[in-house]
Amino acid sequence: MFKSLIDAAQNSTFKSPFSSADCQTAAPPTLPLPSSDDAVSTRTQLSPNHNFAAAAAAQGDSCEFGSNHYFLLCGLGGIISCGTTHTMVVPLDLVKCRLQVDPAKYKSVFNGFRVSLAEEGVRGLAKGWAPTFIGYSMQGLCKFGLYEVFKVMYGNAIGEENAFLYRTSLYLAASASAEFFADIALSPMEAAKVKIQTTPGFAKNLREALPKMTAQEGITAFYKGLVPLWMRQIPYTMMKFACFERTLELLYKYVVPKPRADCTKGEQLIVTFAAGYIAGVFCAIVSHPADTVVSKLNQAKGASAMDVAKKLGWSGLWGGLVPRIVMIGTLTAAQWFIYDAVKVFLHMPRPPPPDMPESLKKKLGLTGAQ
Structure with missing residues (x-):
């Protein structure tokens, strides 16, 4: 399925960054653009009235863009950034999940930690680490990888000028499309994780949880939370990518005292972290009600998402918001930092942030304006 998406992007009638699928191959005739970092940005000509900005494989780059x-x-x-960061928190x-499903017992973040430590010790705080690492690694692969695919594909489809004018909509559409597939990959491990963390005595680890869940509810046990997961993750990811991209653009335009091309890679990574944290705060707020439903749904056998939402009520949907803002803000910032650092490490x-095309x-x- 994913291969067909990449092939579709590469075989687009608007074919732009895909002039060559092999790294270090010669680029087609190009017109120079302002340079960035250690790569020479170029503009690949598509037709007399249509071209799309792309960074071709240049000296020092390990591969060609697209x-x-x-x-x-x-x-x-995506695997490295999502798998490691989610496991760390x-x-x-x-504690956040337990606050959501049993607020009478776990009254606050600190109380939740205290009760959990008293009942299960320090090792108990690591419950669910295996499905978290596996699930979010798979999600990260699809989320970041497919986001780049869809961003190029949709950008080609609407043309360079529209891709710039409506870039926020482009980011939203590409991220929503990527997350749709990412959640299908995540759902089984997310269901197992929540079951391990919120159902006392059910299972100590993933090896125990998987056969029990299969025996009790069959394959539906792993996908009954998929729809609320989409409701949680798609708005979250749309905000994560669109807010990050636009915040990064604004930081370089109004806050950073020098052009991005003049910043060191270390300085660029700091800006990336700041933009990621700002995006993470908005992500947490937008997706929190659906996150609460997912946590409760995987604990309540046979209940539907609507049943859970009605039972929780409006105020109940916002349980655990503060720890989630702290967690998601830090998580999102760390993910963008690691993801960008991986790009730097792998050359x-x-x-750079998008600039208005000359044709526009x-x-x-x-023309000629600074």
């Missing part, structure tokens, strides 16, 4: 190699490395970056996630193309400047009478 190639299969590039997309695979983006997926690898398992203790906070465990991948890292195009001419139409608006801005």
